[in-house]
Amino acid sequence: MSATHIDVRTASAIAPCGAEEHEDCGLRLLLERLGERWTVMTLAELSNGPKRYREIEKALVGISQRMMTLTLRRLERDGYVLRHIDPTIPPSVTYELSALGRSFSSQVALLVTWSKEHKAELELARSTFDKKHRQP
Template sequence: MSVRHTAVTPQAGGAQAAGPCGDDDCGIREVLDRIGDKWTVLVIVELSKGVRRFRELQRAIPGISQRMLTLTTRRLCRDGLVERTVYATIPPQVDYRLTAMGQSLATMVSDLADWSREHKDAIGEARRHWDAAHTE
């Protein structure tokens, strides 16, 4: 999927599913898809610690490829969550920082991480009960 791809696939018969805004999803789906992406969350978390250069981001996020980091940072810049600064040096240096909007997202991601840590034992116990009751 390209960075510019925003089309929504219509349902069979051409009907669109009614979302929170009637027939139009108001762009909510696209925003939630972006912030729900695994790499986006990890980049946001890392940038919440401060300004990072590209290679610093890549080293700090295990498993992310150069291509995926490039796509992710480009999309975050396009969405206004990250600011990219290029310095006229040889070789060029590039750094990334969260915008004010990106900082507000980082706060929510941090709250979600805190919630996850607080409830991980209860979730693990619920899963064990579920699995025991639904052995097939």
């Protein structure tokens, strides 16, 4: 088993990251990026290969130009995305996943698969909870 995979049988034995008595494992850095609205969709779009800015923007329906720029910059800053500028007139900018980004993207794909498989269960649990705790 590689270091990037967690054995679910021992997952409960993992020490809490960032607690005083434990070394910071970087989970907060990961969740900071993963928790942003457009991160997963941008990673998914780039997982099919390099794309120009406008191609990504068109694929992410509803994203503003400002948010697209911020998302790409944050992903680039964290090392998930590489930005290439071709010296053409006007300059052509292409984005692609780095090795780290491909690795992260593959882990995110596991979450997406899990969420698809358990969507009905999650919706039923919410509905049951909401009915049980409905205010009169």
